Amino acid sequence: MSWNLWLGGSPVDGHRDKQLAVLLAADVDVVGLQETAVHAAPELAEALGWFHHSAGENLAVLSRHPVVDTLGDPAVGFYGAAGARIRLDEHPDGTPHELVLWTAHLNYTPYGPYDACFGGLPAAELADREGESGRVREIDGILAAMAPDLAAADRTPVLLVGDFNAPSHLDWTAAAAPLHGGHGPVDWPVSRAVERAGLRDSYREAHPDPVAAPGATWSPVHPRHEDGSGRPEPQDRIDFVLHAGDRLDVLDSTALATGRIAPWPDVAANDWPSDHAAVVTTFRFARRG
Template sequence: MDGTLVDTEQVWWEAVDKVAVGLGRALTGADQPEVLGRPVEYTAGFLSRTTGADFGAVAAALHEEFAVRVRSGVVPRPGAVALLRALRDEGVPTALVTASPRQVADTVLAALDAAGAGGFATTVTADDTTDTKPAPDPYLAACRALGVEPGACVAVEDTPTGVASAEAAGCHVLAVPSLAPIPGAPGRTVLASLEEATPDRLRALLTGTAGPRFVVRELTTRRARVGEEFEATVRGLVRGSGPGDGFTFAKADGPDWVRVSADGRLSGTPAHPGTDRVTVTAADPSGRTARLTARIPVAAAGEPLVPLLRVMSWNLWLGGAAVDDHRDKQLKALIDADADVVGLQETGPDAARELADALGWDHHHAGDHLAVLSRYPITARLGDPGPGFYGAVGARVRLDHGTDVVLWSAHLDCAPYGPYDACFDGLPEAELIAREEESGRTGRMRGVLDALAGGLAAADRAPVLLVGDFNTPSHLDWTADAAPARGGRGPVAWPVTRAAEDAGLRDSYRVAHPDPVREPGATWSPIHRDHEDGSGRPEPQDRIDYVLFAGDRLEVHGSTAVTSGFIAPWPEVAGNDWPSDHAAVVTSFTVRKESPRKP
C-alpha cells in the first residue's frame, strides 16, 4: 500500500528520519532495509537497539509522526487509480495487504474511495496477523479471504520487504520500486510505474506470456490546424512479448475526422479548433489489446501552428545503457516533456534514429554522439557531418509557413572540471578561468559560435537555439550571493557562458529564474550525491546543461530542470526510472509572428 498505491513510503521514511534525528542518529541509505516496507514496531525496535532509546517511546513517536503526515493528505501513485478502476470494472477481486496499522490503512482507503478507486474485497493490516512482512502470513491471509490459491494471485509491491513476503507466500509479483531498487527475478516482473500495468498484463504474469502494451498511456501529438491535412504515428510505441509480434491498430474512440490505419498512422483534416482525444488500440495476433490516448491540439485556421515552442536539451549518458529498458524510458521522458525540438548529447550510434523512428519524428544525427530530434520537419542539416564525442550539430526546423528555428546541440569537453577546481581545490578565479582554457571548452565554444554566426545575424527572422551539455557552470549562477553554495567562490566570470552571452545568446533558464540562490537549477547530477573517488565528499551540484536562445521572436514562457521517477545513486542505477546521469532542461517559448521587414 505505502508507496505502491499511495505516495506514503517517502512520508514514512521522512517520519522515521525525524524521529531518528531526535535520537541523535540520522538515517542513511544503508538503513532502507530496516525502514521501507516495515511495520512501526519493527522499525521502532531497530531504532531502540541502535540508539538505546526506550522501545515504547520510540514506537509512540513513530506512530504519531507518521499519522500526522498521513492525515495531512495522501496522494495516489501514478497509474494506481486507473489500474484499480480497471480491475473493478472487469470484476477482478482485489485485496489490500499492508504492513501499516489499521488506523493508517483506513485513512488511505478513504482517500482511494474518494478518488473512485475503492472496492477491495478484503484488507490485511499489521494488526491482523501475528507476523507481518517480510513473513508470508499477510499474503496467505489475503488469499484465504479471497478463496484463491497464492499461485493464482499477482501481488503488486514497491519494496524488497513486500516482495519477499509475497514470494514466500507463493504469489506472482509485479514490483514497482518506490525508494529502494528491486531487481528482476524468476516469477517477478519489475515496472517503472503502475501506469504501465493493465488487467491484461497482470493476467499475463500468471500465464507467462505478456500481451501488448504502449510505452505510455497518453501522449500529445504535434499540432494540427483547421482545414489542413494532419498525420502522426504511434506504431513505434507498442511493445509485446517478442520482436516478431505483429500488431494491428484501430480507432476505439475519438472525433470523426481522425482516421487510424492498421499500421498505426493517425491522419485526417480537422474542422474545428480545440484539443481532440483519440483512443487507439493495438492488437497482437492472439487478439490481446493495449490502449493509448492521443491528444491532438488543433489551431484555428489562420492562427500560428506553433504558438508555444518547447525546447529540450538532454545528455543521454552514453546512450543510456547503464539503465535497464533505457530506450523505452527515454521515449517516456521525451513524451512526458512534450518537447517539440530536442538537442541530444552522448547518444551513442543508435539512440537518435531509434527514438525518432519510434516517435515518428525527424532527426539529424552527426557522428556517434550528437543529434537533433524534431516533431516538425527538418529542412536543413548544419555543421560538421562527423564530429567526435565533443562538438556541435545543427538543424533548421520548419515550424510553420514562414516560421523556422535553427537549433544546435553542443557537447563541450569534460575535464578539468571547474566545480572540482573551485570546491575541492580552492583555486582562485584567475586560475579557474585559465583551467577552462586548458580544458578546451573555451576554444570549442568559440568554434561553435563561429558556426552560428550567420544564423545569429538573422536570428530576428529565424530564431537560433544553442542547447547542450557545456560541462561548465554559468557566470549567472556563480555570483557573490551564491558563493556560500559554491565553495566560497563568487563571482566567477566563467568564460564559456560569457562568450555565448557576448555573442548575443541569452540563458532561458536564468531569464525564467533570475535568482540562482532560490532556483539553482542543477542538472549535474541526479545520481551522483557523493564524489566518485570514495572520499565521502559531496558531489558539487551545478547547472551545466543549457537552452540558450537569440532572436526577438522568442519570449521565455517557462524553464525547468527535469528528472522523473525513482532515481537511485551511482552505482545502483540499473533500476532507475530516469535513464541518465544528467537532468534535462526544458524551456517553453512563446513564438511571436515575424515583424514586417524594413524596406
C-alpha cells in the same frame, strides 16, 4: 529540451523505453541530444514518428517538425556541435516559420567545480583552467560556425543547447557563493562567450535568482563524489537552452529529472535514464514583423 543521454542510456536497464517515456511526458517539440551512442536518435525518432538529424557518434536533433536543412560537420567528433533548420508551420501568406537548433557537447576535464570546491583554486586560476580544458576554444569554434545563423536570428530564431561541462557566471555570483564552496563571483569564460555572441540563458530568464532556483543538472545520480571519499558532489548547472533573436519569448524553464533515481552505482533500475537532468524551456514563438 537539451538532454545528455549518458552513453546512450546504457547504464540503465530498459533505457530506450524510459527515454521515450520522458520525451512523451515532457511533451517537447524539439530536442538537442548529447551522448547518443549513434543509435539513440534514429531509434527514438522511429518510435515517435518524428524527424531527426544525427551527427557523428554523439550529437543529434529530434523534432516533431520537419528538418529542412542540416548544419555543421556531419562527422563531428565526440565534442563539438551540430545543427538543424526546422520548419514549424507556415504563415497564411505562405511564409515559412522556422528555427535553427544547434546541440553542443564540450570537453569534460578539467572540471571547474572540482577545481573550485575540491582544489580551492581562486577565480582567476579557474578561468585559466577553462582555457586548458579546451572548452573556450571549442565554444569559440561553435559560435563561429553559428555566426550566419546568429546574424539572421531576428528573422529565424536560433537555439544553442547542450552539455557545456562548464558553469555559468550567472550562477556563480557573490550571493550564491555558499552553493559553490564559498566561491563567487566567478566569471566563467564559456558562458561569457555565448552571452557576447547574443545568446540568452532561458533558464536564468525564467528564474533570475540563482540562490532561489539553482537549476542544477549535474548530477541527479551523484549526490556524493564517486571517488569513495564521501564528500558531496558539487551540484551545478552545466546544461543549457540558450536562444537568440527577438521572436522567442521565454514562458518557463525547468531542470527535469523524474521518477526513481537511486545514486551511483545502483542506477540500473532507475526510472530516469541519465546522469544529467534535462533542461526544458517553453517558448512562445512571436510572429513579429
